[in-house]
Amino acid sequence: MTNSESTSAASQGVGQRWSSRWLFILAAAGSAVGLGNIWKFPYIAGENGGGVFVAIYLGCVAAVGIPIMISEVLLGRQGRSSPIHTMRSLSQRAGASGRWTALGWLGVVTGFLILSYYGVIAGWTLHYVWLSMSGAFAGADGASVGATFDAFLADPWALVFYQTLFMALTIWIVGRGVTRGIEAAIRWFMPLLFLLLLVLFIYSLNSGGFAQGWAFMFDLKWDAVSSDTVLIAMGQAFFTLSLGMGTMMAYGAYVPEDANLGTTVVSIAALDTFIAIAAGLVIFPIVFANGLEVGQGPGLTFVTLPLAFSQMPFGEVFGGIFFLLISFAAITSAISLTEPALSYLVEEYNAKRQRVALSLGVICWLLGLGTVFSFNIWSDMMIVGDLNFFGFLDYLSQNIMLPLGGMLIAFFAMWLLPKELMYKQLGITNPAVGWAWRILAGVVAPVGVLVVFVSTLWPVLASLLGL
Numbered sequence: 312m313t314n315s316e317s318t319s320a321a322s323q324g325v326g327q328r329w330s331s332r333w334l335f336i337l338a339a340a341g342s343a344v345g346l347g348n349i350w351k352f353p354y355i356a357g358e359n360g361g362g363v364f365v366a367i368y369l370g371c372v373a374a375v376g377i378p379i380m381i382s383e384v385l386l387g388r389q390g391r392s393s394p395i396h397t398m399r400s401l402s403q404r405a406g407a408s409g410r411w412t413a414l415g416w417l418g419v420v421t422g423f424l425i426l427s428y429y430g431v432i433a434g435w436t437l438h439y440v441w442l443s444m445s446g447a448f449a450g451a452d453g454a455s456v457g458a459t460f461d462a463f464l465a466d467p468w469a470l471v472f473y474q475t476l477f478m479a480l481t482i483w484i485v486g487r488g489v490t491r492g493i494e495a496a497i498r499w500f501m502p503l504l505f506l507l508l509l510v511l512f513i514y515s516l517n518s519g520g521f522a523q524g525w526a527f528m529f530d531l532k533w534d535a536v537s538s539d540t541v542l543i544a545m546g547q548a549f550f551t552l553s554l555g556m557g558t559m560m561a562y563g564a565y566v567p568e569d570a571n572l573g574t575t576v577v578s579i580a581a582l583d584t585f586i587a588i589a590a591g592l593v594i595f596p597i598v599f600a601n602g603l604e605v606g607q608g609p610g611l612t613f614v615t616l617p618l619a620f621s622q623m624p625f626g627e628v629f630g631g632i633f634f635l636l637i638s639f640a641a642i643t644s645a646i647s648l649t650e651p652a653l654s655y656l657v658e659e660y661n662a663k664r665q666r667v668a669l670s671l672g673v674i675c676w677l678l679g680l681g682t683v684f685s686f687n688i689w690s691d692m693m694i695v696g697d698l699n700f701f702g703f704l705d706y707l708s709q710n711i712m713l714p715l716g717g718m719l720i721a722f723f724a725m726w727l728l729p730k731e732l733m734y735k736q737l738g739i740t741n742p743a744v745g746w747a748w749r750i751l752a753g754v755v756a757p758v759g760v761l762v763v764f765v766s767t768l769w770p771v772l773a774s775l776l777g778l
């Protein structure tokens with residue numbers, strides 16, 4: 312395909328816009344707020360000692376996450392097409408190597424890997440909405456709640472059933488397009504999500520464990536920090552902000568011309584962080600109030616919490632609300648995970664969005680079977696070290712591919728994209744502001760990622776290579 316052909320294919324495919332700046336903020340926050348905030352963040356914070364982890368994570372969001380998100384959205388709005396086409400046209404415009412298109416591809420692949428396991432875990436939340444509301448946990452003890460979860464994970468058919476349900480819903484929504492699909496879902500799910508979180512927050516405030524939960528989140532106990540903590544916190548910042556894989560670039564392509572990117576992105580990151588912290592402040596107090604442990608790993612949400620709810624007044628209702636909340640959060644993220652690949656295929660082949668969405672969904676679903684089996688028939692089959700298929704995908708995508716993609720995106724936006732374009736996108740007119748921005752996004756953020764990368768991954772690599 313020639314350059315002019317590729318550009319015209321790119322421009323005819325998208326052309327869609329968010330109805331307003333606020334809808335972009337909600338859609339991007341919908342992408343950002345997901346399993347990462349409500350399932351992962353509390354359990355990772357629990358495993359890594361609480362307060363210090365939270366502090367490092369907040370530092371990563373501010374110093375690395377926000378500048379990289381601004382870079383990603385600005386590239387998207389400048390390119391006005393799918394991440395692959397955007398990287399292709401912007402690298403031509405910048406006179407840079409066409410190899411930068413690979414960054415778009417890296418995003419598409421990463422999105423695929425993440426969605427494949429995301430659909431499986433999100434399926435669990437659907438199952439748990441049903442279990443909680445039907446009173447399955449009423450009066451249950453720890454052993455039986457644990458046994459319910461173990462039995463569920465051991466049954467590939469059950470996992471596939473809920474994975475299919477969740478993926479079908481996702482594909483149906485994205486197939487309908489930006490306005491009729493994504494925006495329509497966002498308009499319902501996001502306000503509901505805030506409302507449910509508020510209800511749960513009030514519940515947790517009265518649970519009797521709030522002070523303890525608060526202390527766990529915000530007291531700095533440095534002895535819990537290991538060499539991996541910073542990498543995990545950074546990976547979490549990337550994952551939770553949906554950075555480094557082109558989602559924000561794809562969504563950025565639909566941002567109206569007059570929206571101020573700086574304040575828009577800060578609002579998105581603030582909403583995402585606020586919800587992660589609020590989720591912690593809902594979960595930890597409920598767990599502590601019932602004398603349970605928070606360091607349970609991934610089972611925190613699916614074992615410890617249902618147990619805690621089962622011992623509390625109106626536990627079925629509030630447990631059900633909690634899992635409904637995660638399901639809503641997960642669906643608005645899953646739809647964004649498809650967008651880089653979906654927009655690319657629609658543009659490139661001038662194809663029907665619904666049909667492309669269905670094909671992508673089926674491939675992702677198939678790949679997701681690997682994750683399903685990681686919890687039963689393949690649980691002991693290790694891919695690297697002690698990581699099975701799911702563990703490997705999770706580690707690779709979150710801790711390596713997203714930071715790598717994010718670092719390269721920031722580098723490209725800062726050092727290769729013509730300065731005038733970048734300043735125009737950001738509305739920067741004052742040279743001092745321009746310099747401050749370049750130092751933050753062009754040096755601090757990518758170098759920060761690099762340092763964390765090298766210092767934590769080098770020992771792992773060296774031991775694998777026997778150095």
Ligand code: PHE
Binds near residue numbers: 342344346644
């Ligand atoms: N941010 C989402 C979450 O926290 C996950 C996600 C990652 C979505 C990357 C899109 C892109 O659950």
